[in-house]
Amino acid sequence: xxxxxxxxEVAVALLLVAGGVLSLASAIGLLxxxxxxxRMHPPAIANTFAVWCTALAMIVYFAVFQxxxxxxxxxxxxxxxxxxxxxxxxxARAALxxxxxxxxxxxxxxxxxxxxx
Amino acid sequence: MTPLIDLAVTxxxxxxxxxxxxxxxxxxxxxxxxxxxxxxDFIYINGMLVVLVLxxxxxxxxxxxxxxxxxxxxxxxxxxxAKFLLRGEVIE
Amino acid sequence: xxxxxxxxxxxxxxxxxxIALQGSLAAGDLVLAAFLAMAIPIACAPLRPLPVRIRRPxxxxxxxxxxxxxxxxxxxxxxxGVLRSPWRAPRxxxxxxxxxITDPNALAALCAITTVIPGTVWTELSExxxxxxxxxxxHDEVAFIxxxxxxxxxxxxxxxx
Numbered sequence: 001x002x003x004x005x006x007x008x009e010v011a012v013a014l015l016l017v018a019g020g021v022l023s024l025a026s027a028i029g030l031l032x033x034x035x036x037x038x039r040m041h042p043p044a045i046a047n048t049f050a051v052w053c054t055a056l057a058m059i060v061y062f063a064v065f066q067x068x069x070x071x072x073x074x075x076x077x078x079x080x081x082x083x084x085x086x087x088x089x090x091x092a093r094a095a096l097x098x099x100x101x102x103x104x105x106x107x108x109x110x111x112x113x114x115x116x117x
Numbered sequence: 118m119t120p121l122i123d124l125a126v127t128x129x130x131x132x133x134x135x136x137x138x139x140x141x142x143x144x145x146x147x148x149x150x151x152x153x154x155x156x157x158d159f160i161y162i163n164g165m166l167v168v169l170v171l172x173x174x175x176x177x178x179x180x181x182x183x184x185x186x187x188x189x190x191x192x193x194x195x196x197x198x199a200k201f202l203l204r205g206e207v208i209e
Numbered sequence: 210x211x212x213x214x215x216x217x218x219x220x221x222x223x224x225x226x227x228i229a230l231q232g233s234l235a236a237g238d239l240v241l242a243a244f245l246a247m248a249i250p251i252a253c254a255p256l257r258p259l260p261v262r263i264r265r266p267x268x269x270x271x272x273x274x275x276x277x278x279x280x281x282x283x284x285x286x287x288x289x290g291v292l293r294s295p296w297r298a299p300r301x302x303x304x305x306x307x308x309x310i311t312d313p314n315a316l317a318a319l320c321a322i323t324t325v326i327p328g329t330v331w332t333e334l335s336e337x338x339x340x341x342x343x344x345x346x347x348h349d350e351v352a353f354i355x356x357x358x359x360x361x362x363x364x365x366x367x368x369x370x
Contacts, residue, residue, distance in 0.1 A: 013122055019166065020129035027159070039155060045288060049284040070181075075229060084325065085321040091155060
């Protein structure tokens with residue numbers, strides 16, 4: 001056990017726990033925020049920060065303790081940063097459309113002509 | 118597997134499980150359909166994170182592939198559900 | 210060359226991704242990666258993707274770093290906002306941002322940036338009326354719009370237009 005592996009060990013542990021704690025905080029937000037659009041924000045934490053931390057922890061762990069450079073793990077954050085905007089934007093549009101139909105708390109469509117579908 | 122990492126893995130896994138339980142409450146409670154889709158997407162992401170953490174726990178890169186698959190399926194299902202909410206049909 | 214690789218950026222990233230997934234530089238993997246890098250853009254051609262031209266790679270790198278640090282900061286802010294919401298509720302609000310960019314690729318990139326940052330969600334884009342954003346904790350609408358345009362829209366304009 002050298003000093004380098006000890007530092008790596010602490011770094012891996014901290015990264016893992018940081019991801020877990022922030023993900024838990026975002027779940028609390030998902031449960032406790034009052035309106036739907038406020039609830040859309042917290043899950044993005046799990047999508048970005050928690051995934052980055054876990055992927056980084058995995059790369060460090062494999063590099064230090066198993067002597068292989070597992071850079072491919074970084075594909076998951078890249079993949080998620082491409083796919084997450086698609087689902088979020090679609091869901092936001094759907095929610096806006098449904099809230100307007102229901103007369104809920106959503107800003108009216110721009111312009112004087114109401115959207116017709 | 119050192120004791121410190123073992124402890125961190127345990128703490129992290131309990132955090133993710135608690136997060137999934139809270140999101141499950143939101144999934145059951147709604148109130149609107151979009152809330153349920155959002156909660157389901159969140160549960161998918163957390164399940165993927167659990168698999169990644171298990172990959173560190175058992176020191177195997179096989180878990181990476183299943184995590185990638187979970188992310189893929191989560192994306193497709195959430196996008197299809199959101200599309201369904203938007204128009205009432207998935208493929209037009 | 211142009212006929213063989215209609216989308217060089219896509220081909221290059223497919224090649225790198227395949228090699229990374231396989232985790233080896235054996236001849237067979239290289240051949241397969243090259244085949245996929247050639248075949249997938251051709252297979253995707255019927256979808257008619259708009260050609261992407263990146264004019265200022267330096268600005269792109271800087272934008273990625275800026276967005277990365279903003280995601281980090283916004284994560285902590287949103288998490289803190291959630292945890293202290295019983296005492297001080299975050300002021301969520303819709304903001305309409307007038308946009309100057311029109312290039313579809315730049316708009317797609319802007320959509321990705323706003324949704325990846327936890328504090329903002331892209332809600333609606335309508336022609337002539339700008340972009341409707343939902344912000345988790347809004348303090349000053351005018352300052353937010355100015356900052357948003359300066360930080361993300363201007364670099365995107367330089368990169369894509």
